[in-house]
Amino acid sequence: xxxxxxxxxxxxxxxxxxxxxxxxxxxxxxxxxxxxxxxxxxxxxxxxxxxxxxxxxxxxxxxxxxxxxxxxxxxxxxxxxxxxxxxxxxxxxxxxxxxxxxxxxxxxxxxxxxxxxxxxxxxxxxxxxxxxxxxxxxxxxxxxxxxxxxxxxxxxxxxxxxxxxxxxxxxxxxxxxxxxxxxxxxxxxxxxxxxxxxxxxxxxxxxxxxxxxxxxxxxxxxxxxxxxxxxxxxxxxxxxxxxxxxxxxxxxxxxxxxxxxxxxxxxxxxxxxxxxxxxxxxxxx
Numbered sequence: 001x002x003x004x005x006x007x008x009x010x011x012x013x014x015x016x017x018x019x020x021x022x023x024x025x026x027x028x029x030x031x032x033x034x035x036x037x038x039x040x041x042x043x044x045x046x047x048x049x050x051x052x053x054x055x056x057x058x059x060x061x062x063x064x065x066x067x068x069x070x071x072x073x074x075x076x077x078x079x080x081x082x083x084x085x086x087x088x089x090x091x092x093x094x095x096x097x098x099x100x101x102x103x104x105x106x107x108x109x110x111x112x113x114x115x116x117x118x119x120x121x122x123x124x125x126x127x128x129x130x131x132x133x134x135x136x137x138x139x140x141x142x143x144x145x146x147x148x149x150x151x152x153x154x155x156x157x158x159x160x161x162x163x164x165x166x167x168x169x170x171x172x173x174x175x176x177x178x179x180x181x182x183x184x185x186x187x188x189x190x191x192x193x194x195x196x197x198x199x200x201x202x203x204x205x206x207x208x209x210x211x212x213x214x215x216x217x218x219x220x221x222x223x224x225x226x227x228x229x230x231x232x233x234x235x236x237x238x239x240x241x242x243x244x245x246x247x248x249x250x251x252x253x254x255x256x257x258x259x260x261x262x263x264x265x266x267x268x269x270x271x272x273x274x275x276x277x278x279x280x281x282x283x284x285x
Contacts, residue, residue, distance in 0.1 A: 003080045005043065006054040006153065007072075009127050010087030011120055012106055013097045015137040015145045019085060020056055022149040025242045028054040040074045057127070058106075068127060085149070086124075086131035090138040091117055143240040163237045163273045166245040169203070169261040171253025171281040180247035182232075184225065189215055192255040202282050203258025212259040226267055233271045244273075253281025 006028065008019045024030045029050040034042060036057050043053065076082055089097075094117050098105055107123075108116040128134070133152050137145050170177045172187070192198040192208050201208045212218060229246070236244055248264070250256035258279050268275045 003043075003050075003078075004052045005039075005075060005080050005082050006052075007057050007082070007084045007127075008054055008087070009057045009084065009131075010124065010135075011089060011094065011117065012058065013094045013103070014087040014089040015135065015140075015142075016056055016058065016087050018137075018142050018145050019087060019135070019149045020054065022146045022240075023052075023054045023153065026052075026150060026154055028052040030054045030056075032056045033058070036068055036071050039071055040078070043075055043078060043080060058124070068130065072130070083133070083153070084127065084131045085152070086128050086134045088121075088128075088134065088136055090136075093138050143238075146240045147238070163233070163241065164243045165233070165268050165271070165273045165275045166243065167248065167261045167265055167268065167275065167277045168245060169248050169250075169253055169257035169277075169279045169282065171251060171257070171284065172249050173252060174281050174284070176249075177245070177247045177280060180245045181236075181241075182229075182244070183247040183249060186218075186221070186248060186250050186256050186260055189218055189221075189250075189256050191251065193252065198255070202254050203256065203260070203262065204279075204282070208255050209259040209262065212256050213263055218260070222263070225264070229268065230271065233268075233273065237273075252284060253279070254284060258282050 006023060008016050008023070010016055020030050020032065029052065031042070031053075032055070034055045034057070039055065042055075072082055072084075091114065095113055098113055105113055105116040105120075107120050135145065135148055135152075140148075168177050168180065172185070176183060189212060192201070192203075192211050195211065198205075198208050198211060203209055203212065233244065246264075248257045248261045261277055261279065265275050265277045
């Protein structure tokens with residue numbers, strides 16, 4: 001695969017940080033505020049250990065922007081594909097963002113915020129002309145901008161394949177799992193713990209799994225749970241989530257929740273996401 005460099009540049013407050021985080025989530029090695037003149041040496045030093053690299057270049061590096069044509073050509077001569085993402089926003093949106101966050105514009109002097117924005121537009125005009133893609137974040141949410149960035153770099157198909165689903169069984173007696181986005185309580189089902197021959201086994205054993213999954217209430221529950229998850233997962237993905245943790249809990253985390261987590265995973269693979277299953281308390285007493 002040809003090595004790839006993405007320059008994230010543009011106006012302060014226009015969404016460069018959102019773009020950088022999106023590329024980081026997509027597997028890019030991202031470095032912030034590296035002087036443009038140092039890029040060729042940086043690329044050479046990282047070698048082929050980093051196939052996808054992105055760096056933020058903005059007005060803080062204005063002393064080096066005049067050399068951008070020469071620097072980028074040196075990088076292309078190394079056989080590296082270069083893409084320049086330029087982020088911009090309408091003046092009134094930029095003024096509003098800096099006012100709401102109380103951040104200081106990096107070029108703001110005595111002349112005030114609007115003058116600083118205009119000055120930055122002038123400084124960055126050279127890179128804007130070289131841009132391979134321009135993002136206007138006016139009126140966009142962070143999630144909408146992130147989706148545009150991922151779509152531009154990865155394409156729609158690869159973009160939607162990024163989400164990972166973590167299905168975790170657990171026992172309520174040991175507390176809720178940290179970081180769980182959705183939690184479902186399956187303690188309403190008959191408990192194999194009270195069947196003497198099943199008690200020492202776990203939900204990974206066929207006998208326990210059959211006991212849990214063949215219950216009429218579970219079959220009804222599964223239909224409703226699948227409908228809910230198949231509704232929610234695409235919407236979480238569209239909002240920019242790259243991972244979702246689904247907790248399935250019973251009393252001890254050894255029988256019902258384990259069997260159901262294992263049963264649920266194949267259905268979730270039908271969402272096009274990567275599915276991982278983990279049993280937090282299966283080895284407990």
